[in-house]
Amino acid sequence: MLFEQLGLIEPILKAIKNEGYTTPTPIQVQSIPIVLEGKDLLGCAQTGTGKTAAFAIPILQQLYKTRSASEGYKHIRTLILTPTRELAMQIDESFAAYGKYTGLKHDVIFGGVPQHRQTIALRNGTDILIATPGRLLDLMNQGYVYLSHLEIFVLDEADRMLDMGFINDIKKVIRELPQQRQTLFFSATMPPNISKLANSLLYKPEKVEITPVSTTAERVEQSVYFVKKKDKQSLLDLLLKDKRIERTIVFTQTKHGADRIAKNLRKRNINADALHGDKSQASRQLTLSNFKNGRLRVLVATDIAARGIDVDALEHVINFDLPNVSETYVHRIGRTGRAGATGYALSFCAAEERPFLNSINKLTKQQIPAVSHPFEEAALIDAHNATPDAPKLPPRKPKFKNRKKSSEKKFKVDF
Structure with a gap:
């Protein structure tokens, strides 16, 4: 029509x-x-x-x-x-x-x-x-x-x-x-x-x-990275080394977390800024304009601040923190994979966030594929691959001991 x-x-x-x-x-x-x-x-x-x-x-x-x-x-x-x-x-x-x-x-x-x-x-x-x-x-x-x-x-x-x-x-x-x-x-x-x-x-x-809320966009490829909370920033830094991630929204649960992540990214010469309710209106408008115009590579945002943001040609969404409301996950990843294009949703899951992931898998009637990486929390990957609703297992020592030197060069983003 x-x-x-x-x-x-x-x-x-x-x-x-x-x-x-x-x-x-x-x-x-x-x-x-x-x-x-x-x-x-x-x-x-x-x-x-x-x-x-x-x-x-x-x-x-x-x-x-x-x-x-x-x-x-x-x-x-x-x-x-x-x-x-x-x-x-x-x-x-x-x-x-x-x-x-x-x-x-x-x-x-x-x-x-x-x-x-x-x-x-x-x-x-x-x-x-x-x-x-x-x-x-x-x-x-x-x-x-x-x-x-x-x-x-x-x-x-x-x-x-x-x-x-x-x-x-x-x-x-x-x-x-x-x-x-x-x-x-x-x-x-x-x-x-x-x-x-x-x-x-x-x-x-x-x-x-x-599009019922339990349905994730068909053209969005989803991945989950099991990682300790303290290693999330390092994993994000590593992912952003891939130049294919030209522009992305990174979702976090708190305003303080958004500020901290954006600050750490800027220290690594990545154009990033935070968007949340504590910033002035003029600052929010400037940040959003810079992201839409491509002057910002990374927008770190809380869910409320990001609601309604519509950015053309956004290929990647990164869930630094998993949401505790399953439907919010669907809204987040729905910002990519639009107009027939393929999108990528990458989610970080710490041990304490595993119940959130189980709820998301139950709501969307799928099991998000786990990706191996240098900072992985291997016990959770084993549990995830065994059964989507397996109880959390006691953490075991990571497979990678000297990770930064021995593993980063071999790591390839899976998308």
Whole structure:
């Protein structure tokens, strides 16, 4: 199917063509007609499926066809609520790209920066507002945001919203929404608390589910490296000696860990920087821009900071720390292997992380292949190869004694 077959108007088709797209993704094929019909939508889709365009394109068309020249930008007609600043900016970029020829106005507000420019934009009026919960509530309380004329409400990344503790903020926003509205609800996972929230918001929704969360991308080759925690940095250094890893996201569990890893890589003359919530907004934007433009080879990120990052031609993802939530693993590796390209997901597993690996294997219904390397914790490899759910065995001495001198030259990255 082509975009021309989805009943889109010429200004939007022209913008889509300018972006170089001709064929919609599965979630776009299913979602766009539903939104254009004015129905509520429950979308379950992973990052990287084209979800943003799936709601941005039909929203732009609906607002364009029902706009009133006399009203101008007086009222906020669409609100998109999203958990992070980075994701809010990316959604804003999508509305800018697809709405280039519609004349519709869009603005984005988020915390971590002075509010002055944002309040000026709101005073001038806007059709579409993209916001994070905290800053939105602040500006609502100050009288800069009114939602009484809202036509469409989008709650994006609902599961991440709840993970970040935004449930009370979301409820406060919902109380201000008009009863008569169209609601679009997106979440990568659908645990009971998310389903309950969706049921409270949606009216007779159509459901679209793309790539179940337990399914890892078919074109991502996965490997696990059993390694002692103290040897993880050395293993990462060794992997990055391979020039085929041109650009990679390294995932870590903590902000402090991200800073430490990036600092150690820079000491080895590897262009690296950390991305997490404790950095200033200007610093985060610069880091992300440098990574997208290729000036950074390694982006070391926490899950929350990295959520929503979409980087073209990213071949490698490295899990320095395994996530303690199995679904997070699927989201992480889903950032590579896109658009028909082969991707590589390399995971480090220390003894204390073995239960996390077992949970991941159980969720994805597979056993990630183990790779031998100079810093391996051999007992865990033996257990892994014997049975995916074997209990942890007592550690034995590594096979490599004088590792750095005798083994590094023989080591070859298995991808």
